[in-house]
Amino acid sequence: MGILSLLFGKKETINFKEIIQEGGVVLDVRTGNEFKSGHIKNAKNISVQQLSSQLNKLDRKTPIITCCASGMRSASAVSILKKAGLRAYNGGSWQSLQNKLS
Numbered sequence: 001m002g003i004l005s006l007l008f009g010k011k012e013t014i015n016f017k018e019i020i021q022e023g024g025v026v027l028d029v030r031t032g033n034e035f036k037s038g039h040i041k042n043a044k045n046i047s048v049q050q051l052s053s054q055l056n057k058l059d060r061k062t063p064i065i066t067c068c069a070s071g072m073r074s075a076s077a078v079s080i081l082k083k084a085g086l087r088a089y090n091g092g093s094w095q096s097l098q099n100k101l102s
Contacts, residue, residue, distance in 0.1 A: 016100050024063035029077040040098050048073040051080050063087045067094040
């Protein structure tokens with residue numbers, strides 16, 4: 001283990017493909033118009049601004065991978081989802097996540 005790993009900790013590697021294979025879903029938290037301009041196939045769309053009021057649309061037992069344009073809103077969404085007791089992972093930008101799932 002290197003000195004930087006000791007100082008800053010090891011970043012957990014998340015296997016997004018495995019999460020999807022086990023029944024997980026992709027939640028795109030961009031606006032509806034952004035979602036219409038391009039998104040991951042089969043992704044659900046609830047904007048981060050509406051997420052707290054629409055948690056009832058999500059299955060509490062299903063792992064959720066969030067994505068957005070850059071990873072900032074998806075990080076906020078993960079915080080909201082985890083506070084609500086859901087299992088959530090930040091997938092970052094939808095294009096980057098799409099490449100990881102291919």
